[in-house]
Amino acid sequence: MSIVVRIDVELARRKMSVGEFAEKVGLTANVAVLKNGRAKAVRLSTLEAMCRVLGCQPGDLLEWVDD
């Protein structure tokens, strides 16, 4: 997938675990999809929750990889 969701940097900055992050965002059913990088779409509401929980901008979380 050419758009990668990178939460590792932000999670490390906030010292939050992936499970805790998923629970706060309300993502319990799809944590595996997020972890494996198999996500094909992100709801704007989910992106908003992720930015609020991590205190960052969408550009910090999404990266375009040319492959």
Add this chain to the structure above:
Amino acid sequence: MLIVVCAQVVVVATWRLLSLVRADRIFSNASGVWVDTILWAIGIGWTSLVAMFVVVGLRADDPGLPLLMFVLVVGGAALGLLMIVMRGLLRRATTLRTEMETVI
């Protein structure tokens, strides 16, 4: 006789589909197989019903039995068409669910 067998196949396949619903696996490929089974059984049963209807209709004295069989044929056709629509809906729902599983 064949119609009875077809009816039993439909009952068994419907029971399997209900089990899939309970296991929350209804939107998978397995359900498509069972729906196709139901459709084939209804199709075969309906075809033999039509054959019997033609035979009975050609050598009937009174219109009672052919009329009853005609009603059954029309009812069977309606049921079959309904199942075709349902099959299409299930396929579409399965595709949508598979797509949504990759959305976070």
